[in-house]
Amino acid sequence: MLMEFGTPAPKKEVVVIGAGFGGLACARKLRKSSAYRVTLIDRNPYQLFSPLLYQVATASLPEDDIAFPVRTAYREVQFIRAEVTNIDTEAKCITLNNGKTMAYDDLVLAVGSEGTTFGIPGVAEHTLQMKSVGDARAIRTSLLRNYESVEDGLLPIESLNVVIVGGGPTGVELAGAVRELQGEIKREFEHLAPKATVTLLEAGPRLLPTFQPSSSEHARNALTKMGVDVRVDAAVVEATPTSLRLKDGSELVAGTRIWAAGVVAPPRWKVLGDTERGNRIKVNPYLQLNDSTWIVGDVASFAGTDGRPLPMIAPVAIQQGRHVARQLVRRERGERFESFTYRDKGQMATIGRRKAVVEVRPWLRFNGTLAWLTWLALHLAYLSGGRNRTSIFADWIWNYLVWTPRRTIVD
Numbered sequence: 080m081l082m083e084f085g086t087p088a089p090k091k092e093v094v095v096i097g098a099g100f101g102g103l104a105c106a107r108k109l110r111k112s113s114a115y116r117v118t119l120i121d122r123n124p125y126q127l128f129s130p131l132l133y134q135v136a137t138a139s140l141p142e143d144d145i146a147f148p149v150r151t152a153y154r155e156v157q158f159i160r161a162e163v164t165n166i167d168t169e170a171k172c173i174t175l176n177n178g179k180t181m182a183y184d185d186l187v188l189a190v191g192s193e194g195t196t197f198g199i200p201g202v203a204e205h206t207l208q209m210k211s212v213g214d215a216r217a218i219r220t221s222l223l224r225n226y227e228s229v230e231d232g233l234l235p236i237e238s239l240n241v242v243i244v245g246g247g248p249t250g251v252e253l254a255g256a257v258r259e260l261q262g263e264i265k266r267e268f269e270h271l272a273p274k275a276t277v278t279l280l281e282a283g284p285r286l287l288p289t290f291q292p293s294s295s296e297h298a299r300n301a302l303t304k305m306g307v308d309v310r311v312d313a314a315v316v317e318a319t320p321t322s323l324r325l326k327d328g329s330e331l332v333a334g335t336r337i338w339a340a341g342v343v344a345p346p347r348w349k350v351l352g353d354t355e356r357g358n359r360i361k362v363n364p365y366l367q368l369n370d371s372t373w374i375v376g377d378v379a380s381f382a383g384t385d386g387r388p389l390p391m392i393a394p395v396a397i398q399q400g401r402h403v404a405r406q407l408v409r410r411e412r413g414e415r416f417e418s419f420t421y422r423d424k425g426q427m428a429t430i431g432r433r434k435a436v437v438e439v440r441p442w443l444r445f446n447g448t449l450a451w452l453t454w455l456a457l458h459l460a461y462l463s464g465g466r467n468r469t470s471i472f473a474d475w476i477w478n479y480l481v482w483t484p485r486r487t488i489v490d
């Protein structure tokens with residue numbers, strides 16, 4: 080296009096799909112760019128802080144605290160609330176669920192992941208997942224409401240049992256928090272509370288499989304001490320409306336059955352390119368699928384230094400989102416792209432109050448109160464929005480110092 084002397088070139092349109100950890104990190108970094116106009120699209124008007132979903136599910140935090148409103152977060156970024164239903168990378172155009180189409184110069188796909196049931200019969204119908212605010216609300220309602228229903232004689236006493244499937248960080252955190260909630264409920268349902276149980280099932284040989292074996296052992300011992308029935312090598316083969324059936328033929332009857340095992344990238348986007356196990360799309364060293372399509376976070380398959388795809392965790396998504404923003408700026412300056420390198424800062428999981436495991440490096444790991452305080456501090460630091468941070472900090476002070484968790488009224 081011929082430009083008049085002194086007329087600035089029009090900004091290029093960058094469309095970011097997904098206002099989660101990766102998409103938001105990219106949009107935030109690019110928002111002040113003089114070369115790009117950023118449009119952020121998400122089906123929800125908030126960024127969900129998934130690491131604390133389990134605290135909403137167990138009535139420790141109100142749901143607003145972990146949902147960061149993105150519509151007005153960045154003045155320079157246009158936000159559209161919609162579901163993207165189609166991407167045409169040749170025509171550089173996307174389609175929204177309202178039928179509208181949108182052209183772009185560059186696309187950043189940051190749509191995250193979803194739960195998978197591995198096709199096990201009954202799991203989709205008879206277990207609760209924990210991926211969204213609605214899911215956490217449903218778990219909380221089941222956990223609390225069952226006490227009232229049992230008291231009223233509407234449900235059998237086994238309905239107070241909780242079974243959690245999946246011994247990764249989410250399952251471990253949830254199991255500890257549910258056990259603590261059951262302890263608190265003693266004040267309200269003194270005669271029923273001792274009957275409530277929590278069972279944590281893991282199909283593999285140990286909890287926290289990505290951690291060092293000693294951390295797995297620590298988590299197992301700590302949960303067992305809290306009264307959680309931890310079972311490893313315990314694969315679920317079927318879910319029924321009242322129970323879970325295991326490979327060894329046993330059956331666990333429980334009123335709340337939570338599925339915290341396995342996530343995959345949304346299968347809808349498999350058509351875009353080569354994928355690996357879990358529907359994750361393979362990208363080049365710069366996180367590109369092609370010249371104008373960038374993929375970050377859970378949906379991207381990018382090998383780490385050990386040759387295995389990077390884990391589906393928030394720090395990977397954040398670093399990748401920022402990396403893409405940097406490459407777009409470099410391109411405008413006529414500079415060459417840089418390959419993405421993940422800076423691994425370690426992993427952590429909380430087990431309960433004053434109980435957590437932290438692994439900075441395989442040889443630098445700790446647990447107990449120090450690990451728990453580290454976990455609290457890092458989660459506060461990663462939260463978006465000063466208001467959410469302050470509110471959660473206040474809730475935690477109340478919950479952990481006064482020792483009575485906030486309990487949400489369930490109607």
Ligand SMILES: Cc1cc2nc3c(=O)[nH]c(=O)nc-3n(C[C@H](O)[C@H](O)[C@H](O)COP(=O)(O)OP(=O)(O)OC[C@H]3O[C@@H](n4cnc5c(N)ncnc54)[C@H](O)[C@@H]3O)c2cc1C
Pocket residue numbers: 096097098099100101102120121122123125126127129130131132133161162163164189190191192209210248249345375376377378391392393394396
């Ligand atoms: C219960 C739970 C606990 C977790 N705990 C931890 C933890 O402790 N530490 C950790 O590091 N990681 C944790 N994770 C993983 C972490 O949340 C993810 O790795 C991270 O969110 C990935 O970031 P992302 O940007 O790829 O996707 P997300 O943050 O999930 O964002 C994806 C966004 O895309 C939107 N979207 C999806 N499809 C469409 C569409 N078609 N149209 C419009 N919008 C769309 C979604 O609404 C969402 O807002 C946890 C995950 C869960 C579910």
